[in-house]
Amino acid sequence: MLICIPEVLSKSEVAEFRRTMAAAPWEDGRTTAGSQSSLVKNNLQLPQCGQAARELGDKVLDALATSQMFVSAALPQRIFPPLFNRYGAGHSFGLHVDNAIRGVPNTPIRLRTDLSATLFLSEADEYDGGELVIEDRVGQQEVKLAAGDLVLYPSTSLHLVRTITRGERIASFFWLQSMVRDNVARALLFDLDQTIQSLTARFGAGDSTCVKLTAIYHNLIRTWAET
Amino acid sequence: MLIHSPKIIDAAEVAAIRSILDRADWEDGASTAGANSSQIKKNSQLAPNSETSRALGERLTSLLFGNPQFVSAAIPSRIFPPLFNRYGVGDHFDAHVDNAVRGDPMTGARLRVDLAATLFLSDPEEYDGGELIVDDIYGSRRFKLAAGDLLLYSAGSLHMVTPVERGVRYASFIWLQSMIRHDEARGLIYDLDVSIQELAPRVGSDDPDLRKLASAYHNLIRYWCDA
Numbered sequence: 542m543l544i545c546i547p548e549v550l551s552k553s554e555v556a557e558f559r560r561t562m563a564a565a566p567w568e569d570g571r572t573t574a575g576s577q578s579s580l581v582k583n584n585l586q587l588p589q590c591g592q593a594a595r596e597l598g599d600k601v602l603d604a605l606a607t608s609q610m611f612v613s614a615a616l617p618q619r620i621f622p623p624l625f626n627r628y629g630a631g632h633s634f635g636l637h638v639d640n641a642i643r644g645v646p647n648t649p650i651r652l653r654t655d656l657s658a659t660l661f662l663s664e665a666d667e668y669d670g671g672e673l674v675i676e677d678r679v680g681q682q683e684v685k686l687a688a689g690d691l692v693l694y695p696s697t698s699l700h701l702v703r704t705i706t707r708g709e710r711i712a713s714f715f716w717l718q719s720m721v722r723d724n725v726a727r728a729l730l731f732d733l734d735q736t737i738q739s740l741t742a743r744f745g746a747g748d749s750t751c752v753k754l755t756a757i758y759h760n761l762i763r764t765w766a767e768t
Numbered sequence: 769m770l771i772h773s774p775k776i777i778d779a780a781e782v783a784a785i786r787s788i789l790d791r792a793d794w795e796d797g798a799s800t801a802g803a804n805s806s807q808i809k810k811n812s813q814l815a816p817n818s819e820t821s822r823a824l825g826e827r828l829t830s831l832l833f834g835n836p837q838f839v840s841a842a843i844p845s846r847i848f849p850p851l852f853n854r855y856g857v858g859d860h861f862d863a864h865v866d867n868a869v870r871g872d873p874m875t876g877a878r879l880r881v882d883l884a885a886t887l888f889l890s891d892p893e894e895y896d897g898g899e900l901i902v903d904d905i906y907g908s909r910r911f912k913l914a915a916g917d918l919l920l921y922s923a924g925s926l927h928m929v930t931p932v933e934r935g936v937r938y939a940s941f942i943w944l945q946s947m948i949r950h951d952e953a954r955g956l957i958y959d960l961d962v963s964i965q966e967l968a969p970r971v972g973s974d975d976p977d978l979r980k981l982a983s984a985y986h987n988l989i990r991y992w993c994d995a
Contacts, residue, residue, distance in 0.1 A: 725987075725991060726991065729984055729987050729988065729991065732980060732983070732984055732987075733981075733984045735980075736977050736980040736981055736984070739977050740967075740977050743977075749966075750963050750966050750967050750970075753959065753962070753963045753966075754960075754963050754981070756959070757956055757959050757960050757963065760952070760956055760959075761956060761988075764952060764953065764956070
């Protein structure tokens with residue numbers, strides 16, 4: 542399941558993020574990479590415990606909490622504090638898989654990375670290259686979204702960021718543990734929820750079939766969710 | 769899980785079965801009871817391996833498997849040859865759960881008993897007492913259904929038939945292994961099918977939301993079934 546969620550941040554919020562980030566110090570992106578990833582990772586990041594990353598990360602979390610589509614697709618239980626990266630010309634992140642377990646720095650909190658997310662903060666025409674490429678058994682999917690849009694994909698996938706050949710690509714990225722661990726079950730819940738939303742818009746929230754479908758959705762969550 | 773299917777067989781079929789039952793040989797119902805149930809069971813049965821019982825059972829099986837509501841509710845994978853019983857005045861079957869596994873002595877075929885069903889073959893006014901009481905997750909429920917109606921319930925729920933005080937109560941009882949082992953899962957799949965059947969005439973069979981619900985239905989079966 543690869544889901545693109547448009548306009549998680551508005552253009553003006555993106556501009557504010559970009560201003561804050563332009564004034565912040567950056568460090569080598571390998572500080573948060575595992576041993577295999579650090580061999581293929583070549584970019585910059587905001588220090589994860591720095592003020593800029595914390596402040597902007599909280600704003601990302603606030604935006605996610607109000608995105609119905611994000612909540613429906615991810616059913617998040619715990620979200621890793623969002624990180625921020627910057628790829629200049631020549632930067633890339635070779636093929637890798639995300640660590641299965643992440644500890645939140647300076648806390649005892651750990652999470653299983655069920656889903657990975659990239660929130661684009663540069664417009665697609667600001668840079669060449671820099672596509673997020675997600676591999677599966679039959680091929681590759683390329684993702685390059687507008688600033689403010691987010692892509693959500695299973696952390697089980699091998700993925701890479703292509704070399705930047707012009708300009709600069711700025712993004713936020715994070716992982717999350719979902720209340721529904723199984724990708725198949727979570728995708729089914731997302732499809733069902735989206736269909737119920739559509740039917741509710743057509744027939745009204747009090748429609749008896751919509752009420753029954755909503756009960757089925759919640760009972761499926763009850764069956765599958767870990768809280 | 770408790771599902772009442774009205775008129776699963778029509779009046780002519782009930783009459784045809786009754787005319788056979790009225791002149792059949794009956795034996796003590798304790799013959800198919802487990803060690804515990806035989807203490808508390810007092811009724812008569814058609815001998816399970818008799819030609820009459822087998823022929824009626826096959827006829828009933830083909831009617832049930834051809835009935836969309838029955839198939840939707842039970843999602844049957846295997847059926848034990850239906851048995852037929854007769855409760856005269858003073859007969860009863862105290863509270864019990866059905867055996868978990870049944871072997872067919874004729875064929876050696878075994879099944880896990882997920883579901884039990886009672887097909888009522890006498891109308892309520894033909895007898896007093898003889899109520900089927902089933903303890904389900906929402907409490908104890910009493911049933912005395914019309915001839916031709918079927919009650920499907922979890923084989924694991926405690927159930928009983930109260931003493932008959934007047935007349936004769938005929939019924940067939942059926943054990944099934946379902947492709948969906950767990951009651952909650954099977955119940956959700958059934959509820960979804962009911963909602964889809966409700967919605968179909970309102971929106972038309974080529975409606976995109978209806979098709980998405982149908983795909984969620986099939987994907988839930990795929991997720992949970994043992995074919």
